[in-house]
Amino acid sequence: MFNIYNNMKKIFALVAFVAALTVVFCSCKPDDEIYNRKCKISKIWYLSNVGDPDEVYQYDDKGMLTTIVIDSVETYEFTYNKDKTVANIHHVGKLFTEDIDLTYTDRLVDKMVYTANDTVRQEITFRRDEETTRITNIDEMYDKSFYDYYNILSKKNKAQFYNRFIGDASNVVEMMRQNGAKDLTLRCAKTIVYAPGEKEKYENIDSIVEVYPVLRQEVIRTYKYDTESYNPFYGMQYAYAGYAGYYLNNKLEETETIMTAGTLSKHTTYTYSYEGLHFMNDKKYPRQFITVSSENNIPRNTYILYVK
16 A cells, blocks of 8 residues: 555656646747747838738738738748748849748757859858847858849849848948958858846847948947837748847837947937737737938838738
8 A cells, every 4th residue: 555655656746747847848938939920910011001012921821921922023932841930931033033041940040041043142140048049149141242233233123032031231232332342251240139137038139239340340239119019020030131020029219320440430310109009919019110210300101901
């Protein structure tokens, strides 16, 4: 009888231990928020919400984003890994066939590679804090020959794919032009600092320092947030442009300071405000984004329609 009782105690202890492990691993999965889209975008208008949308998001019957159609003409196609992380974004244009390939470690993105006509043009490598899994450093390697041509693409309005997912390279092109860089590759090392006091694994970015050693350029970005509303792009790991997929709340202010060889060369402040509300899972998402730059003080509007 004593042995049976003793064995029962061991069984209950084992069950309790397994249950405890289950709670720990299930409640602390770092990808719970970032890879399970709880808010889906349907359409986006820039400047005015009258007429056809500038971007249309299309989903399959399982709710996975399959394509983004730009200006009713350009189509960006998404493919996924078995764990539902984005593997590739593909676009066939008149000048280039473009791709972004994403790789992951434990479902957290560790590299993005941009190619045009099967030639690697840019690599983005992420490094993370081992304990929190937050991104702490980003290394970018640019193919300089592509950026010599990027200026031409921009003038012909053919850089939408790059601008939409990677970011506007016009500042980099301008810096290379001013500094007369001769290197075939260009490196940018980025350091990310998060808002103090935040305890979530994924949280708002407090500041980013971007260093271009060859160009002797340093770009410092700082941010302030509206903690009452949520960023609809958060968790879209492919949305690297403007770091849109990497901060939880919506920005209220962003400052951009450019230093050249230790001397201030440019300082710009962007302010953001929001109109209208879309409620999803007890969170508030704005329907209209209003951006004002200190360079011209002209409001720029973005309108978003969500999937109900």
